Structure formats: C-alpha cells, structure tokens
Amino acid sequence: MVIKQTEQKESMLKRGWWLILLIIIFLIAPAFLSEFYLTVLCEALVMSLFALSFNLLFGYMGQLSFGQAAFYGLGGYTVAMLITKVQFNFWLSIIAGVLVASVIGLIVGFFCVRLRGIYFAVLTLAFGQLIFSVVFKWHDFTGGDDGIQGVFPPEFLKSPTNYYYFLLIVFLLSAFVLWKIIHSPFGQTIISMRENSERTEFLGIHIAKYQLITFVIAAAFAGLAGAIWVPFYRSVAPSYLTWIKSGEPVMAAILGGPGLFFGPVLGMFIMTFFHSWVLGFTIYWPVVMGALILAVIFFLPGGILGFIQEKVNERKEIRNRE
Amino acid sequence: MFLQTQGITKEFGKLRAVNEVSLEIVKGDIHAIIGPNGAGKSTYFNLVTGYHRATSGKVLFKGKEITNLPAYSRCNLGITRSFQITSIYPKLTVYESVLMGLLSHRKVTLNFFSSAKKFFKEEVWRTLEDVGLADQANTLGDSISHGDKKRLELAITLGTEPELLCLDEPTCGMSPEETDIAMGLIKKFSEERGLTILFTEHDMSVVFGIAKRISVLHQGTLIADGTPQEVRASKEVQKVYLGGSA
Ligand SMILES: Nc1ncnc2c1ncn2[C@@H]1O[C@H](COP(=O)(O)OP(=O)(O)OP(=O)(O)O)[C@@H](O)[C@H]1O
Ligand SMILES: [Mg+2]
Numbered sequence: 078m079v080i081k082q083t084e085q086k087e088s089m090l091k092r093g094w095w096l097i098l099l100i101i102i103f104l105i106a107p108a109f110l111s112e113f114y115l116t117v118l119c120e121a122l123v124m125s126l127f128a129l130s131f132n133l134l135f136g137y138m139g140q141l142s143f144g145q146a147a148f149y150g151l152g153g154y155t156v157a158m159l160i161t162k163v164q165f166n167f168w169l170s171i172i173a174g175v176l177v178a179s180v181i182g183l184i185v186g187f188f189c190v191r192l193r194g195i196y197f198a199v200l201t202l203a204f205g206q207l208i209f210s211v212v213f214k215w216h217d218f219t220g221g222d223d224g225i226q227g228v229f230p231p232e233f234l235k236s237p238t239n240y241y242y243f244l245l246i247v248f249l250l251s252a253f254v255l256w257k258i259i260h261s262p263f264g265q266t267i268i269s270m271r272e273n274s275e276r277t278e279f280l281g282i283h284i285a286k287y288q289l290i291t292f293v294i295a296a297a298f299a300g301l302a303g304a305i306w307v308p309f310y311r312s313v314a315p316s317y318l319t320w321i322k323s324g325e326p327v328m329a330a331i332l333g334g335p336g337l338f339f340g341p342v343l344g345m346f347i348m349t350f351f352h353s354w355v356l357g358f359t360i361y362w363p364v365v366m367g368a369l370i371l372a373v374i375f376f377l378p379g380g381i382l383g384f385i386q387e388k389v390n391e392r393k394e395i396r397n398r399e
Numbered sequence: 400m401f402l403q404t405q406g407i408t409k410e411f412g413k414l415r416a417v418n419e420v421s422l423e424i425v426k427g428d429i430h431a432i433i434g435p436n437g438a439g440k441s442t443y444f445n446l447v448t449g450y451h452r453a454t455s456g457k458v459l460f461k462g463k464e465i466t467n468l469p470a471y472s473r474c475n476l477g478i479t480r481s482f483q484i485t486s487i488y489p490k491l492t493v494y495e496s497v498l499m500g501l502l503s504h505r506k507v508t509l510n511f512f513s514s515a516k517k518f519f520k521e522e523v524w525r526t527l528e529d530v531g532l533a534d535q536a537n538t539l540g541d542s543i544s545h546g547d548k549k550r551l552e553l554a555i556t557l558g559t560e561p562e563l564l565c566l567d568e569p570t571c572g573m574s575p576e577e578t579d580i581a582m583g584l585i586k587k588f589s590e591e592r593g594l595t596i597l598f599t600e601h602d603m604s605v606v607f608g609i610a611k612r613i614s615v616l617h618q619g620t621l622i623a624d625g626t627p628q629e630v631r632a633s634k635e636v637q638k639v640y641l642g643g644s645a
Contacts, residue, residue: 261515262508277503281503
C-alpha cells in the first residue's frame with residue numbers, strides 16, 4: 078500500500094510536468110507566433126473549450142449531442158447584441174451569454190434527456206436547427222443572415238496578444254473546473270450512467286435529472302466559448318449555430334479521443350491548425366478532413382491521444398516487469 | 400409489516416406473467432421464490448423493484464404504497480436488486496463499481512468538486528473484503544470470472560445499504576463450490592447486516608438449505624407459501640413442480 082501511494086505521487090508529478098511545460102509554452106507563444114497564427118491559436122483555444130463542453134455529454138455521459146453549436150451561438154449572440162445595441166459592460170455581457178445558454182440549455186435539455194442514444198442525438202439536432210432558424214429568420218432582432226458586426230472588447234483587450242492571454246486564462250480555468258467535475262462524485266455518476274444506466278438507476282440515481290444537469294453544464298461552457306470568441310472576432314453570424322458547427326466538436330472528440338480529458342482539445346488543435354494550413358493551397362478542406370477522420374476511426378479507434386496513452390501504458394508495463 | 404404485495408398482476412398482452420399474487424415478506428427473513436421456468440419469478444421481482452409497473456394490485460413497503468414509484472425512488476427507500484443476467488459496469492474497476500453504490504446511497508452524487516476516490520475508502524474495502532474481491536479491486540468489471548461478476552453485483556448492491564435485497568438467481572451459472580460460497584455470503588449478510596433477502600433460485604438443495612420461507616409460483620399464480628417443511632409437504636407443489644422427487 079505504501080509503495081503504491083508513492084508510485085502514484087510520482088506519476089502525478091510526471092503528469093504534472095508535461096502540463097506545466099505545456100502551460101509555459103502557451104504563455105510564451107505570442108512571442109514566437111505571427112499575428113495570423115496567434116489568431117489561429119486563439120480560435121483553437123476557444124474551439125477546444127467548446128469541444129470540452131461537448132465531450133462532457135459525449136465522452137463522459139455517453140450521449141451524442143448534435144446541437145451543441147446552438148449554445149455556442151447563443152453565447153456569442155448575447156454578447157454581440159448586448160455590446161452593440163445597449164453598450165453593455167463587456168464582462169457582464171459574457172456572464173449574460175453564459176446565462177442565456179444555460180437557460181435555453183435547461184429548456185432544450187428538459188425535452189432531450191427523456192431520450193437516449195440516436196433519439197437523443199436527433200432531438201438535439203432538431204432543437205439546434207430550430208434555434209438556428211429563429212436567429213436566422215428574426216432579422217429585426219438578430220440581424221438575420223447579416224449577423225452582427227462591430228463587437229468590440231474593452232480598450233486593453235483590443236490587441237490580439239492581450240486577448241489571447243484573456244482567452245488562455247478562461248480556457249485554463251474552465252478546463253480545471255470541468256476536470257474537477259469529471260473526477261467528482263457527480264462525474265463518477267454520469268460515467269456510471271454511460272457504462273450501465275439501468276444498473277445506475279437501480280442504485281438510486283434519477284437518470285434524467287443527472288442528464289439534465291450535465292446538459293446545462295455543457296450548454297453553459299459552450300455558451301462561454303461563444304461569448305469569449307465573438308468580441309475577438311468582432312462579429313457573429315448565424316453560421317455559428319448550424320449543425321455543421323455542431324459537427325466540429327464531434328469530429329474533434331473522435332479525432333483526439335473522447336475517452337481522455339484532453340482528447341477533444343488535441344483534436345480541435347489539429348483541426349484548427351490543419352484547416353488554416355490546408356486552406357493555403359486547397360479549397361477541398363472537408364475532403365482532407367474527412368479522410369483524416371476516416372483513418373483515425375479505422376486505425377486508431379481510441380483517437381490519437383488514446384493511441385498515445387495506450388503506447389505509454391504498454392511501455393510502462395514492460396518497464397515494471399523488468 | 401415489511402414488504403407486502405396485494406393481488407399484484409402483470410400482463411404482457413394476453414399473457415398473465417404474474418397473477419394476483421398476495422404475499423408478505425417478513426423483516427429479517429431469507430425468503431425464496433421458486434417455480435419452473437417462466438413461472439413469473441423475475442416478473443414478480445420486477446414489480447417489487449420498479450422495473451415494471453403492475454397492471455393491477457398494490458405493492459406496500461413498510462406501510463407505504465410504492466406501486467407506481469420509479470425504480471430509483473424504491474432504491475432510495477431501501478429496496479435494491481440484482482439481475483438474473485448479471486448487470487455490472489464492464490469498463491469500471493471493481494473498486495469504482497462498489498464505490499458507485501455508496502456514493503448514491505450516501506447522497507453525495509451532487510458533489511461537483513471533491514475527488515470521488517476520496518470517499519468511503521473504508522466502506523468500499525470492507526465490502527470488497529466481505530465478498531472476497533479485494534485482490535481484484537483494480538481489475539475491470541468485464542475481466543473477472545463469471546462467478547466473480549455475480550459477487551461483484553452483490554457487492555455493488557450492498558453499497559446502497561439496502562433493507563430489502565432482491566437477488567434474481569444469485570448463483571446462476573456458478574460452480575457448486577462458488578454457489579456454496581455465494582450462499583454463505585448471503586446468509587452472513589442477512590445475519591450481520593440485518594438484511595431481508597428475497598431471492599429466486601433453481602437449485603432446490605440451495606433453496607431448502609438456506610430459506611426460512613418459500614413461496615412457489617406456477618404460471619404466474621402463487622400455489623404455496625410457507626416454511627420449507629410446509630412447502631415440501633404441499634401436494635400441489637409436488638404435483639406441478641417438484642415432480643415428487645423431494
Ligand atoms: N418484458 C416482457 N415482455 C413480454 N413477456 C414477458 C416479459 N418478461 C417476461 N415475459 C413472459 O412472462 C413469463 C414469466 O417470465 P419470468 O421471466 O418472470 O419467468 P421466471 O420465473 O423468472 O423464469 P426463469 O426461471 O426462466 O427465469 C414468461 O412467459 C415470459 O416469456
Ligand atoms: Mg427469471
């Protein structure tokens with residue numbers, strides 16, 4: 078037992094090392110990146126937060142949501158409308174964005190959590206498209222297909238570097254909170270629901286209630302991602318809410334590995350950087366991406382990070398045996 | 400009065416799987432439900448535990464009507480069950496699986512920020528030791544033997560510290576040695592933890608060896624209910640079920 082515990086601490090330290098290293102790299106990144114790639118990095122961070130919110134439902138609770146972009150878009154639209162129409166405070170606008178996404182998440186979730194599997198996926202898709210249509214059609218209120226332009230952050234956040242640091246802080250804090258949630262008794266409960274919902278219900282868990290709470294948390298973080306992105310991009314458009322946008326975290330999770338906390342983050346980084354790089358010489362980006370996803374599904378069923386983890390574990394086992 | 404069903408009936412289309420069964424389970428008893436294949440034993444369990452809703456009749460637990468309560472609320476009142484087809488967590492470790500029952504029962508599942516692994520260490524280890532799975536604590540649920548899976552399910556349900564534990568064929572598929580161990584455990588828990596146990600079982604030597612009361616179902620109908628001696632003596636039971644061999 079004693080030996081086991083020190084071993085655990087050691088591996089914790091080792092794990093901690095690469096995280097600290099990564100954070101240092103992120104902290105000094107603006108010094109090395111062109112403005113173009115700094116922008117890409119910002120997008121990758123925001124989309125990673127979006128993917129983490131999605132993966133709470135998909136990777137941990139085991140339900141595929143195909144309407145997650147609706148909450149991302151709602152967060153973005155709330156901020157855009159509050160800042161441009163009533164010159165609302167930037168910080169309060171972001172909080173409002175999270176709140177709007179959560180409240181709509183509660184309403185949509187109320188209907189969706191009664192279903193599981195493919196029915197859940199289809200209903201979230203339907204609700205997502207419904208919310209998209211409202212935003213798209215309600216021209217007077219949302220600007221319709223024109224979207225909303227001129228969404229500016231406060232003066233000191235106007236430089237991309239400063240905004241990058243703001244995004245980095247929000248991302249790290251959110252990732253920390255989500256990490257804590259997943260490893261909490263609540264997290265253990267939704268993982269158990271994924272593994273065997275019948276067994277879990279017969280241990281006294283009201284499945285729909287826990288699904289609803291998870292749905293709202295996921296909506297809140299998706300809303301936060303949208304809310305912090307829009308003032309950086311200075312504009313918002315209805316395309317943020319479409320099912321195509323909802324598909325991005327799905328692909329990122331599968332690419333990086335839905336079973337690991339940072340899997341979807343890795344997936345989003347690959348997708349975002351790959352996208353901006355490929356666009357330089359071909360417009361057939363979806364074809365390239367599709368091929369990549371296909372390759373991962375066939376050859377690395379646990380995703381790229383899942384594959385790496387597996388190899389590391391194998392090596393550890395060999396070392397332990399020696 | 401502990402658990403009581405009053406004229407409980409379950410119909411699947413035209414089939415009456417359980418037909419007006421009125422039965423009382425006494426607190427602290429080890430109570431067996433027996434009957435040939437398709438007699439309605441599992442369906443009766445399903446009505447008691449909330450897996451199915453009764454077509455008619457009532458289920459009362461400690462004087463409270465629970466006929467239409469969902470399964471999770473019945474569990475929270477103290478009724479837990481195992482399934483005929485073992486229901487465990489294939490991709491969770493044995494330790495995590497047992498922990499889940501405790502997290503739920505001790506009402507900490509709405510804790511979002513503490514580490515789940517820090518909870519109830521003593522209780523989990525004690526339960527694992529009680530059922531003899533401590534040495535496999537870090538093994539995944541689907542990598543242990545069939546008999547161990549059955550014991551794991553028992554351990555998971557014990558985590559909810561039930562008052563009434565319903566075990567649907569707890570030794571099904573076990574070797575005779577494993578069966579002895581499992582039945583010994585069940586008896587021990589009943590004595591040590593004051594558990595009331597309702598179980599079904601095909602092996603008559605097991606049933607008559609451990610049960611304090613036996614109820615016999617035949618085509619959904621209760622045809623006998625009493626002590627092992629009384630049931631053994633019942634003409635009707637001999638006719639339809641024991642085939643005179645007892
Ligand atoms: N969900 C269901 N839908 C339709 N019929 C069912 C259902 N569950 C059970 N039955 C039928 O009800 C009858 C009783 O089944 P039950 O599973 O309760 O029997 P049992 O006594 O547990 O049998 P066994 O010893 O084989 O486990 C059977 O004829 C079965 O086919
Ligand atoms: Mg049965």
